[in-house]
Amino acid sequence: MSETTPAKTKPKSNNPLAxxxxxxxxxxxxxxxxxxxxxxxxxxxxxxxxxxxxxxxxLRCIECPNPGCIEKCPVSVNVKGxxxxxxxxxxxxxxxxxRVDNALPAITGRVCPVEDQCESGCVLGKKGEPVGxxxxxxxxxxxxxxxxHFGIPKSAPSTGKKVGIIGSGPAGLACAGDLIQMxxxxxxxxALHELGGxxxxxxxxxxxxxxxxxxxxxxxxRRGVEFETNxxxxxxxxxxxxxxxxxxxxxxxxxxxxLPRFLNIPGEHFNGIYSSNEFLTRVNLMRAYRFPEYxxxxxxxxxxxxxxxxxxxxAMDAVRSALRLGAKSASIxxxxxxxxxxxxxxxxxxxxxxxxxxxxxxxxxxFLADEKGNLTAVKCIRQQLGEPDDSGRRSPVATPxxxxxxxxxxxxxAAGTTANPLIQSxxxxxxxTKRGYISAKEDTLATSKPGVFAxxxxxxxxxxxxxxxxxxxxxxxxxxAYLNGLAVLN
Amino acid sequence: MYDIVEARPLARNIKLFVIKAPxxxxxxxxGQFVIxxxxxxxxxxxxxxxxxxxxxxxxxxxVQAIGKTTMLLCMLQAGDKIxxxxxPLGKPSEIENFGTAVVVSGSVGTAMxxxxxxxxxxxGNNVISIVGARSKDLMVLEDEVxxxxxxxxxxxxxxxxxxxxxxxxxxKEIMATQKVDYVLAVGPVPMMRxxxxxxALEKIKTVVSLNxxxxxxxxxxxxxxxxxDNKSEFACVDGPExxxxxxxxxxxxxxxxxxxxxxxxxxxxxxxxxxAEVDRLRRKHHKLGRELEEATGVTCE
Numbered sequence: 001m002s003e004t005t006p007a008k009t010k011p012k013s014n015n016p017l018a019x020x021x022x023x024x025x026x027x028x029x030x031x032x033x034x035x036x037x038x039x040x041x042x043x044x045x046x047x048x049x050x051x052x053x054x055x056x057x058x059l060r061c062i063e064c065p066n067p068g069c070i071e072k073c074p075v076s077v078n079v080k081g082x083x084x085x086x087x088x089x090x091x092x093x094x095x096x097x098x099r100v101d102n103a104l105p106a107i108t109g110r111v112c113p114v115e116d117q118c119e120s121g122c123v124l125g126k127k128g129e130p131v132g133x134x135x136x137x138x139x140x141x142x143x144x145x146x147x148x149h150f151g152i153p154k155s156a157p158s159t160g161k162k163v164g165i166i167g168s169g170p171a172g173l174a175c176a177g178d179l180i181q182m183x184x185x186x187x188x189x190x191a192l193h194e195l196g197g198x199x200x201x202x203x204x205x206x207x208x209x210x211x212x213x214x215x216x217x218x219x220x221x222r223r224g225v226e227f228e229t230n231x232x233x234x235x236x237x238x239x240x241x242x243x244x245x246x247x248x249x250x251x252x253x254x255x256x257x258x259l260p261r262f263l264n265i266p267g268e269h270f271n272g273i274y275s276s277n278e279f280l281t282r283v284n285l286m287r288a289y290r291f292p293e294y295x296x297x298x299x300x301x302x303x304x305x306x307x308x309x310x311x312x313x314x315a316m317d318a319v320r321s322a323l324r325l326g327a328k329s330a331s332i333x334x335x336x337x338x339x340x341x342x343x344x345x346x347x348x349x350x351x352x353x354x355x356x357x358x359x360x361x362x363x364x365x366x367f368l369a370d371e372k373g374n375l376t377a378v379k380c381i382r383q384q385l386g387e388p389d390d391s392g393r394r395s396p397v398a399t400p401x402x403x404x405x406x407x408x409x410x411x412x413x414a415a416g417t418t419a420n421p422l423i424q425s426x427x428x429x430x431x432x433t434k435r436g437y438i439s440a441k442e443d444t445l446a447t448s449k450p451g452v453f454a455x456x457x458x459x460x461x462x463x464x465x466x467x468x469x470x471x472x473x474x475x476x477x478x479x480x481a482y483l484n485g486l487a488v489l490n
Numbered sequence: 491m492y493d494i495v496e497a498r499p500l501a502r503n504i505k506l507f508v509i510k511a512p513x514x515x516x517x518x519x520x521g522q523f524v525i526x527x528x529x530x531x532x533x534x535x536x537x538x539x540x541x542x543x544x545x546x547x548x549x550x551x552x553v554q555a556i557g558k559t560t561m562l563l564c565m566l567q568a569g570d571k572i573x574x575x576x577x578p579l580g581k582p583s584e585i586e587n588f589g590t591a592v593v594v595s596g597s598v599g600t601a602m603x604x605x606x607x608x609x610x611x612x613x614g615n616n617v618i619s620i621v622g623a624r625s626k627d628l629m630v631l632e633d634e635v636x637x638x639x640x641x642x643x644x645x646x647x648x649x650x651x652x653x654x655x656x657x658x659x660x661x662k663e664i665m666a667t668q669k670v671d672y673v674l675a676v677g678p679v680p681m682m683r684x685x686x687x688x689x690a691l692e693k694i695k696t697v698v699s700l701n702x703x704x705x706x707x708x709x710x711x712x713x714x715x716x717x718x719d720n721k722s723e724f725a726c727v728d729g730p731e732x733x734x735x736x737x738x739x740x741x742x743x744x745x746x747x748x749x750x751x752x753x754x755x756x757x758x759x760x761x762x763x764x765x766a767e768v769d770r771l772r773r774k775h776h777k778l779g780r781e782l783e784e785a786t787g788v789t790c791e
Contacts, residue, residue, distance in 0.1 A: 191708055193527055193534070193574040201706075230576040232708055236513050260712045262722060269717050269741050271748045278711035286533065286705070292759055295533040295558060297752035373744030420709055422727075 014087035019062045027129040028057040039323050039354035042205045042289055046110070049132075054139040057132050058086045060124065068121030069133055074470030075108075075174070077101045079118060079133055086136060095144035098137060100153050103177025103220065104170065104469065106145060106212045109138025111203060112466045113344050145215050152223060156183035161483045164189065164248040166233045166423070169197020170465045171254035171456030173217070174472030175479075176225045182480045186224070187248070189231040194285060197256050198465070201285040202277075204317050206324065210284075234422035239430070243451060250479045253438060253447070253454040254472060257462045258420030262413055263309065267367030272299050272375035276314045276414035283321050301410050302326035307378060309333050309364055310414030311341035313464075316348065318412045319356050327410075331357040333364065335383050335396040361385070363398065367411065377407045417462050427452075437461060444478040445471060453479055491571045491775060491782075495548055502627040503555040504598055505564045506540070512547030514539075514577045520605035521583030521699065521731055524549065525707045527574040528562055529771050530778070535559050536704045536726070538602035539578060540631075549575075552601030552630060558756035565768045571775045579707045580730045584697070587614040588672035592664060593639070594657050594685055596622045596677025600631050602699055603676040608638040615672070616640050620660045622677065626651035658684045670694050675734065679743050686734035696734035700725045703746060717741045 015022070031047040032038075038045050049057065061083045069079040078097055085094035098105040112118075114134040122130030144150065161184045165172045168190040176186045194200050196213040221227065231237060233255070242248050260275030262268055274282075279298075282288040286296035306322040308315050311334035323330040332351070334341060337360045341348065352358070366379040382402035385394040419436035431439040431448035438454040440447050445455045455471030457463055496508035514524060523538045535557070541550035555564040563572070583606040591610045595603035600621050611617045619639040623629040624647045636642045643660050644652030653660060658681075664670060665688070673696040675685040682698040689696040702714035702725035709727040716725050717738035723729070760767055 191576070192706060193576070230574050231513065232576060232579065235579060235708075236517060236577065259709050259724075262712065262715075264722075269715060269722060269745065271744060275712040278705060278713045281705055281711050287531075291752060292755055294531045295756055297533070297749035297756075299748060372747070373741065422708060 013063060014084050015059060015061065015063065017059055022060050022062050023124060023128070025056070025060045027060065027132055028053045028135070030132065030135050035350075035353040035355075038206065039320075040326070042324055044209055045206050045350060046135075046138075048142055049135050049139045051143075054086055054136060057136060058083045060131050062123065064123055068123060069118040069131070070121075072121030073101075073118045074466050075101050075473050077105075077118070077137070082140065083131070083136060086140065091140050091143045092147070092149045094140040095149075096153055098140060099177075101473075102137075102469070103174045104216045105137050106141035106216055107170070107199060107208060108466055108469065109134050109136075109141055110208050110212075111464075113464055115345060117466065145212070150219060150222070152219065153181055155181050155223065158185070159183045159483065161185065161249045162187065162247060163479055163483075164242050164246075164251045165254060166239075166251060167191075167197055167254040167256055167456070167458075168195040168217070168227065169254060169256045169456065169468060170199060171256070171468035171472040171475075172197065172252065173220060174469035175252050175254065175455075175476045176220055176472075177223070178473055178476030179479060180220070180223050180225050182476070184480070184483065185226075187226045187228065189233055190227065190229045191232040191255075192285065193229050195227055195229065201281045202314065202317070203465075204280065204284055204321050206320065207317065232422065234426040239423060239427040239449070239452060248451075249483055250451045250453065252445075252472070252475045252479060253423060253452065253458060254456045254468070254475075255420065255423060255458045256468070257417040257457040259418050260413070261415045261418055263364060263415060265364060265366055267369060267375075268413075269373075270367050270369040270375045271373050272409055273367060273411045273413065274299070276308070276310065276318045276412050277417070279318055279412045280314070280321065283325070289321075289325060298325070299410060303328050304409035305329045305331075305407060306410040306412070307331045307333050307406070307408045308412045308414055310416075311336065311343055312414060312416070313343045313347055315412075315414035316343045316351050318414055320351055320354060322410065322412070323354055323356060329357060330355070331359055333359050333362050333378075333380065335361065335363040336385060336393060337361060340393045361396065363396065364411070365403065368405070375409055375411060377405050378411055379403055379405045417457075419458065419461070423458075435461070445475045446478060446482075451482065453482075491573055491779060492575050494566055494568055494570045494572065495546075497566060497568045497570075500552060500630040501623075503564065504552060504628065504630050505555070506550060506552050506601075507563070507566075508548045508550050509572065509575060510547055511549050511575050511577075514549050514575065515542045515544045515547050518542045518549060518578035519582035520585070520609045521602075522578035522580050523707075523730060524551065524575050524577035525579060525704065526551075526559075526563070526572055528559060529573050529774050532573065533559055534574075534705055534707070536579070536701070536707060536730075538699070538730075540601040540604060549577075552598055554598040557753050558760050561757065561760055561764070562767055562771065565764060566771075570772065571779075573775065573778070576707065579726060581728070583609065583674070583731055585609045585613050588695070589615065590618065590668060590670050591615040591672040591674065592618045592620065592661060592670050593635075594620045594622070594661055594673060594675045594677070594681075595635075596657060596681045597624065597628050598630060599677030599681075599699075600629075600635060603674060604631050604634055604638070606674060607635060610672075610674075611638045611640075618664060619643070620645060620657045620664075621652075622646070622657035622681070623651075624648065656684070657681060658688050661685060661688060665689075665692060665694070673697070673734075674699075674731075679739055679746070682734065683739040686737065686739070690735050697731050698734045698737060699730045700732060700737065700742060701730070701746070702726075702742065703748065716745075
């Protein structure tokens with residue numbers, strides 16, 4: 001390799017190629033499970049880069065002086081540095097470097113909407129395809145896990161301060177990772193019996209295997225983070241009790257997305273109609289797809305028609321799960337067009353490859369059932385796109401007289417969530433927004449209560465894993481400042 | 491994991507458990523429930539809290555073996571563990587001095603009605619309890635209810651104990667002879683519906699405790715939605731107690747039948763070798779206990 005043209009201006013780089021050679025290299029395609037086979041199993045779709053492909057993809061990075069990838073990353077992972085360490089063959093150091101900024105690399109490497117984040121900042125994307133940053137991040141995290149070497153960053157000396165984190169989803173875990181590194185004692189409360197929040201109840205196994213989440217949490221545990229499951233803050237214990245009676249010096253509320261939003265149309269109580277939250281919780285958290293080995297029942301999808309109402313990532317997760325449960329047909333019903341769908345392009349593409357039907361510009365108006373209350377069909381109305389709404393997307397308008405009836409046995413409503421009031425209603429003095437989310441200052445995530453911070457979906461409404469992690473990191477920084485008495489944040 | 495401190499049969503297929511769960515014991519109020527999961531393959535089921543001892547850090551639940559999980563639970567003994575218990579969930583019962591309060595309960599529902607009856611008495615109500623069961627061997631907590639009631643009537647469908655007939659027959663009698671200000675009904679859905687229909691005639695404030703199927707119990711999934719005034723409400727966070735006149739009991743029954751076939755399969759699996767299932771659960775708990783110690787004991791530089 002030393003015989004090839006050296007990169008003159010970057011003497012310390014481990015990349016032996018000149019930029020003009022690098023930009024000629026094609027983006028590596030990540031191996032995937034065959035679409036026909038994977039549509040019937042719950043194993044992971046993306047198989048990840050083997051070492052040679054990871055190296056080959058890393059060679060494409062032109063090492064910009066001001067990397068747009070880092071700028072576009074909500075947690076500012078040092079992408080350039082990590083890629084260089086991959087090229088040096090020091091994968092453990094690469095993993096440790098990712099972990100400095102990102103407590104959950106094996107997870108974000110799988111679920112981040114990279115086309116809107118790091119990869120959108122990659123200069124190669126302007127003329128061709130960006131570097132496959134998420135695949136590389138996943139590569140180092142997976143390598144670390146399979147090697148048994150942990151790229152664990154060193155923690156600061158103990159400060160003697162105790163921080164409680166409410167919720168073990170991406171915001172809570174990211175916050176825990178940073179706070180433990182700063183030397184604080186960290187105790188995480190989780191309402192469910194399993195740790196990980198949306199990572200375990202929401203995102204399906206075929207996109208994010210549970211073992212990976214468990215591993216990332218085990219790493220945090222090794223770093224000293226304490227976890228307590230089965231605590232519903234607001235019911236089992238209140239925020240004030242935690243601060244006053246249990247001796248926490250600060251709290252971070254990261255309870256995530258809340259109550260499922262239904263369509264509020266006739267017949268929505270019929271058997272076979274689920275919120276996406278319930279359907280995915282049964283399938284993922286409770287492993288209903290492994291019934292009867294696991295006890296959790298699920299209304300049968302096998303050999304039946306399943307429709308999913310919605311166009312986001314949750315809708316994609318639900319419809320692809322239904323397919324894997326043996327549905328005869330699995331369809332997305334969305335009231336706008338594909339261009340307005342909030343789901344990631346890759347997820348839509350995967351769903352199509354697997355055989356999901358996409359029915360656009362339709363809206364359910366009524367569910368129909370047999371005499372036992374079991375769903376038999378959905379009545380829909382066709383839509384047209386009208387004027388743009390607050391979100392900038394064109395609002396769908398119903399076309400009068402265009403109703404039609406589609407037979408189906410299972411319907412899953414993926415129409416978003418609203419704020420869960422459990423903590424807000426039991427915490428006097430905690431300010432909320434008009435829509436019931438917790439009010440937190442944008443720069444510090446401080447709430448109206450001293451020492452209490454909040455971030456993630458419970459502040460912003462439903463968003464993404466990485467944005468929640470970004471909030472977790474921001475909160476950790478302000479909590480650290482608060483505990484050091486640096487600023488009056490409220 | 492949570493220790494079973496006491497396990498005592500109360501009636502045929504009905505067992506009382508005292509479980510160490512200090513956080514829940516401290517916070518629980520009458521009318522609230524817990525969700526339990528027995529082992530890592532288990533489902534989450536809601537069970538009403540029958541009593542608690544905050545000093546001892548224990549909660550008491552009364553369980554009727556009717557599904558796979560409750561059957562397996564009822565085979566456990568003091569010294570065994572359950573993997574998960576979370577709570578207290580749901581809104582507490584509304585307690586005030588209504589005047590004359592009739593507490594109607596059916597079978598294992600008596601365990602759920604008992605703590606509320608006790609608090610109603612404490613609040614100054616004239617508490618009349620009607621305790622029903624299909625037959626004598628399904629009757630539970632009669633003495634406890636008697637101790638907190640001004641009057642107690644026992645009713646069985648088959649006449650094997652107390653009055654023969656339905657709890658609504660007794661309720662009708664009471665309504666005919668005195669002014670009733672408040673009724674609480676806890677038990678099988680048809681019984682609660684019959685009570686609701688009866689008291690609606692005289693516009694008596696009536697509350698029922700609904701046993702909807704739940705998963706998380708915190709409002710996240712909406713699986714426990716019930717039709718109340720023709721709108722969806724969640725039994726886990728808006729209930730479990732609702733104004734009886736507003737509840738659509740037909741829909742509740744339909745939804746409670748949603749997994750009938752899967753429940754049958756699970757029961758069959760359990761019954762093919764119940765002892766093996768209990769042994770497996772105990773082995774798993776033992777192994778998990780060791781793993782937990784290891785996981786929390788390890789430190790890393």
